[in-house]
Amino acid sequence: MEKLSNGVRDHCLISDYVSPSAPAPLKQPFVIGVAGGTASGKTTVCNMIMSQLHDQRVVLVNQDSFYHSLTKEKLNKVHEYNFDHPDAFNTEVLLSCMEKLRSGQPVNIPSYDFKIHQSIESSSPVNPGDVIILEGILVLNDPRVRDLMNMKIFVDTDADVRLSRRIQRDTVERGRNIQNVLEQYTKFVKPSFDEYIQPSMKYADIIIPRGGDNDVAIDLIVQHIRTKLCQHNLCKIYSNIFIISSTFQIKGMHTLIRDINTTKHDFVFYADRLIRLVVEHGLGHLPFTEKQITTPTGSVYTGVDFCKRLCGVSVIRSGESMENALRACCNGIKIGKILIHRENNDGRQLIYEKLPKDISSRHVFLLDPVLASGYSAVKAITLLLSKGVPESHIIFLNLIAAPQGIHALCKKFPMLKIVTSEIDSSLNEDSRVIPGLGEFADRYFGTNNINSKVSSLSTNLKLRS
Ligand SMILES: Nc1ncnc2c1ncn2[C@@H]1O[C@H](COP(=O)(O)OP(=O)(O)O)[C@@H](O)[C@H]1O
Ligand SMILES: Nc1ccn([C@@H]2O[C@H](COP(=O)(O)O)[C@@H](O)[C@H]2O)c(=O)n1
Numbered sequence: 001m002e003k004l005s006n007g008v009r010d011h012c013l014i015s016d017y018v019s020p021s022a023p024a025p026l027k028q029p030f031v032i033g034v035a036g037g038t039a040s041g042k043t044t045v046c047n048m049i050m051s052q053l054h055d056q057r058v059v060l061v062n063q064d065s066f067y068h069s070l071t072k073e074k075l076n077k078v079h080e081y082n083f084d085h086p087d088a089f090n091t092e093v094l095l096s097c098m099e100k101l102r103s104g105q106p107v108n109i110p111s112y113d114f115k116i117h118q119s120i121e122s123s124s125p126v127n128p129g130d131v132i133i134l135e136g137i138l139v140l141n142d143p144r145v146r147d148l149m150n151m152k153i154f155v156d157t158d159a160d161v162r163l164s165r166r167i168q169r170d171t172v173e174r175g176r177n178i179q180n181v182l183e184q185y186t187k188f189v190k191p192s193f194d195e196y197i198q199p200s201m202k203y204a205d206i207i208i209p210r211g212g213d214n215d216v217a218i219d220l221i222v223q224h225i226r227t228k229l230c231q232h233n234l235c236k237i238y239s240n241i242f243i244i245s246s247t248f249q250i251k252g253m254h255t256l257i258r259d260i261n262t263t264k265h266d267f268v269f270y271a272d273r274l275i276r277l278v279v280e281h282g283l284g285h286l287p288f289t290e291k292q293i294t295t296p297t298g299s300v301y302t303g304v305d306f307c308k309r310l311c312g313v314s315v316i317r318s319g320e321s322m323e324n325a326l327r328a329c330c331n332g333i334k335i336g337k338i339l340i341h342r343e344n345n346d347g348r349q350l351i352y353e354k355l356p357k358d359i360s361s362r363h364v365f366l367l368d369p370v371l372a373s374g375y376s377a378v379k380a381i382t383l384l385l386s387k388g389v390p391e392s393h394i395i396f397l398n399l400i401a402a403p404q405g406i407h408a409l410c411k412k413f414p415m416l417k418i419v420t421s422e423i424d425s426s427l428n429e430d431s432r433v434i435p436g437l438g439e440f441a442d443r444y445f446g447t448n449n450i451n452s453k454v455s456s457l458s459t460n461l462k463l464r465s
């Protein structure tokens with residue numbers, strides 16, 4: 001029995017396969033969760049993020065809006081009520097509001113009055129946005145709420161700072177006195193922080209130390225949200241793009257290979273690490289067969305057998321940098337080559353090809369680390385199709401892709417799969433990826449000593465100043 005593996009599809013929100021002629025799927029908003037202890041600066045951070053994302057439709061949803069209103073009996077004993085316990089919130093209503101917003105429907109979100117401990121029905125509905133920020137002390141605690149999020153942030157501020165801010169805020173804005181605040185803090189706020197909030201930090205993708213004081217972190221996060229939004233939007237349109245899950249390790253490797261000052265040695269080292277991850281991810285898209293084997297203990301283990309009819313095809317020169325990683329993962333794999341000449345911005349000429357004779361019966365990994373306009377990749381894929389390779393048997397492995405290249409490939413070849421590690425923002429007038437990393441092949445093979453150019457440039461600058 002041969003079936004297609006799909007274990008890697010969940011790295012970005014992906015709707016079902018859509019052919020170019022099919023109607024575009026409903027665009028789901030990008031959901032960011034912001035958690036952290038009381039007075040850590042969650043609301044402040046959210047407001048800063050929102051003001052920087054002014055060109056997007058951003059909706060802020062506060063977990064506070066979903067506090068249960070206190071009954072008369074509970075109001076009489078309000079000092080015994082734990083507002084920091086997960087049960088203090090009506091999470092069912094929160095989930096249903098979030099679902100509605102995610103599916104593009106306007107929703108009535110209650111507003112909460114901290115002075116009277118009551119929730120008030122809102123009269124005007126909140127409209128869905130491109131981005132939903134869900135903020136609150138316990139938004140990372142419940143797995144159902146976490147599952148709604150595309151990005152999770154934890155604001156990590158020192159407990160002493162939080163307590164002093166809380167005293168100030170609650171006495172000024174929430175109708176409390178210092179004694180109330182301190183009693184509530186010792187009895188409920190701190191124990192619940194230790195039991196529910198602090199442990200939820202492990203689910204965060206990003207931790208912001210010092211909250212709103214940390215301008216650098218906020219700028220980086222906004223930049224990261226913009227990259228993610230672009231990826232998210234492309235993944236929503238095309239189901240055949242797979243972006244390896246972004247971690248700070250991967251972001252760090254990208255930072256190094258994109259840096260103009262990185263030496264050739266480091267460039268090769270970190271590019272190789274990233275290439276290996278992309279190749280491993282690409283292998284997950286190959287068909288497999290179920291296989292039973294016997295272990296040395298005499299037990300039967302039901303596993304899978306790798307697909308063996310494979311080959312690689314590298315686009316000379318930069319694609320050749322990916323061959324070693326492919327060989328390291330697939331022992332003895334055949335690798336063909338294609339040389340395409342760039343005549344002008346949109347003209348491409350096939351100069352040379354050497355492909356396995358039986359390529360039509362193989363799954364093909366097409367290797368090119370940078371996808372810019374997509375003209376070269378279209379030329380390469382057209383050649384593979386003319387050799388009889390089914391479109392669905394081609395997996396394009398890539399490190400950095402521009403949205404223009406993705407549109408070009410996905411529209412023309414809807415059955416092709418693209419595995420990449422980051423999608424950049426645009427192309428410049430020369431059809432180079434922006435921010436990109438320059439000429440990949442020159443930097444990888446050391447054919448253009450970029451660092452000596454930089455040092456002569458900086459010498460010039462020093463001389464002039
Ligand atoms: N960096 C900061 N410096 C000084 N005061 C701050 C800072 N960040 C927040 N505050 C104040 O502390 C209080 C709590 O901040 P807020 O953002 O509302 O936290 P949270 O939403 O996590 O409870 C507010 O009164 C706010 O004005
Ligand atoms: N009636 C209420 C409801 C909640 N609280 C406290 O609010 C805190 C959460 O809000 P933050 O803006 O600080 O995140 C939480 O720690 C509750 O103790 C309250 O005092 N009264």
Ligand SMILES: [Mg+2]
Pocket residue numbers: 042043
């Ligand atoms: Mg708040």
